[in-house]
Amino acid sequence: MAKVQYSPVRKAYSVLIAIVGLGILGAGLSQEHLAPTDVLYALILAVLGVVLSAVGTILSDGTYLGLEATAYYAAMLSLSPWMTGLIAVWPNVRWAIVQKATGWALFRNSGMYALMGIAGATVYKLIADQQPLQGITLRNVAALIAALLVVRLINDLVLIVNNMITSGWREAWRKVRATWRAAWGAEALACLPALLTALLYSQATIRWPGLVLWLLLLAAGAIALQALVRTRVEVTRRLAELSTANAHMTEHNALEAALAGRLSAASVDLAGYASRLATALLQQHTAVTQITSTVEELAQQARYIADAAGAVDSTSEAALVTAGRGQ
Numbered sequence: 001m002a003k004v005q006y007s008p009v010r011k012a013y014s015v016l017i018a019i020v021g022l023g024i025l026g027a028g029l030s031q032e033h034l035a036p037t038d039v040l041y042a043l044i045l046a047v048l049g050v051v052l053s054a055v056g057t058i059l060s061d062g063t064y065l066g067l068e069a070t071a072y073y074a075a076m077l078s079l080s081p082w083m084t085g086l087i088a089v090w091p092n093v094r095w096a097i098v099q100k101a102t103g104w105a106l107f108r109n110s111g112m113y114a115l116m117g118i119a120g121a122t123v124y125k126l127i128a129d130q131q132p133l134q135g136i137t138l139r140n141v142a143a144l145i146a147a148l149l150v151v152r153l154i155n156d157l158v159l160i161v162n163n164m165i166t167s168g169w170r171e172a173w174r175k176v177r178a179t180w181r182a183a184w185g186a187e188a189l190a191c192l193p194a195l196l197t198a199l200l201y202s203q204a205t206i207r208w209p210g211l212v213l214w215l216l217l218l219a220a221g222a223i224a225l226q227a228l229v230r231t232r233v234e235v236t237r238r239l240a241e242l243s244t245a246n247a248h249m250t251e252h253n254a255l256e257a258a259l260a261g262r263l264s265a266a267s268v269d270l271a272g273y274a275s276r277l278a279t280a281l282l283q284q285h286t287a288v289t290q291i292t293s294t295v296e297e298l299a300q301q302a303r304y305i306a307d308a309a310g311a312v313d314s315t316s317e318a319a320l321v322t323a324g325r326g327q
Helices: 008-029 036-054 069-078 081-099 103-127 138-189 191-202 207-326
Strands: none
Touching (some): 008 081, 008 103, 008 138, 036 069, 036 191, 036 207, 069 081, 069 103, 069 138, 069 191, 103 138, 138 191
């Protein structure tokens, strides 16, 4: 896989995003004090994010679809903004390793995801009436929706500026808009399993058994969703190929019809030419016959003239003989 070439401006931008995002994350984590259960929960969510990012898939328009956002949305509902930012970074690290991305892309995305997690969790904490989540209320749902909006806006803003550096404002805006539907849909889809994950963690009596069972079901569902999406993408690709083949066949049939029309017109022209040639040959044959008859008549007349000339010669000789005798 060829690595994307980064201009000096893009490199500086990537480093800037990394410094801001990871700097804020590091400063927050330095003051973090977690209970052992929260540390274990954070570790489970980090592993969950990596696993769910591994079973993501690429749609036909090139958009990546995965449920790794479940991990950092669950962290928003249960942990601090700093732990949420840390959990959000790890799926990006896995992506960079698997895709063999450049260090600049890793810097930029790590800083971006850290900012997304921290900002989303901060917005949720400011709006929600429960922290960590104890039950689903309208206020908590509104807070989660607000966090989702902030996360997506940060993601889109960072990518727009990155694309604007290389291809201009219009092209950057077009690229982001092209992926909005799938990206926002995947982000919203991750909120429901995140709510269930956080609710299970808040129930001390069934916390670990229920959480383990739920996460196994979630991983299995993510794998099934990946298979479904890949099948859909493959069917879409095959239908596109079939449509292209039908278009080529239709075009070929049109060319064949046009060729048949030209051949038919040429046949008509050839038939007319043959008819005219036959008429000309008949006329020529008639003319030859007439000329032959005329030549025969002229030959016969020539014979008559020759016979007459012979008779005149005989008469002249006889006259000469008679004249000689008379003399």
